[in-house]
Amino acid sequence: MSNQAASSCSLPTAAGDLSASALQILAVGWGLTALIAASGAxxxxxxxxxxxxxxxxxxxVIRKAKPDDPKTRGAKRNISLGNxxxxxxxxxxxxxxxxxFFATLFPQFTSAEQPF
Structure with a gap:
C-alpha cells in the first residue's frame, strides 16, 4: 500500500476516534461519571x-470471514471513508x-466552586 493510500485510510479512522473521544469528554463533563459512581446498576x-x-x-466478523475462498485471497477490499x-x-x-481516563484526568484542571 502506498503512503498516499495509507494516509487516505488513516485520516477517517483518526477522525472517528477523535469524534468518539469528544463525545466521551462531553459525557464526563455532564456528569456521567457521577451517575456511574452513584449507581452500581x-x-x-x-x-x-x-x-x-x-x-x-x-x-x-467471524461470519464474514471466508479463509478458503480463493477469490478473496490477496484481493484488496474497497471500504468507503465513511465506513x-x-x-x-x-x-x-x-x-x-x-x-x-477522562474522569480521572479532568478534575485536576477544574474547580468545584466554579459553575459548569
Missing part, C-alpha cells in the same frame, strides 16, 4: 451493553476505559 448496564456490542461485532470512520467511532465509543 448504571455501571452494570453500561458494562453489559458494551459486552453485547463486542460479542455482536465478533460474530459479524472507516464509523468502524473506528463505534470501537472507540464502546471503550469504557476512555470514560474512566
Amino acid at each position: 448504571a455501571l452494570a448496564v453500561i458494562k453489559w451493553a458494551v459486552m453485547a456490542y463486542l460479542i455482536w461485532l465478533t460474530i459479524r 472507516l470512520w464509523m468502524q473506528r467511532f463505534l470501537t472507540s465509543a464502546a471503550n469504557p476505559k476512555a470514560v474512566v
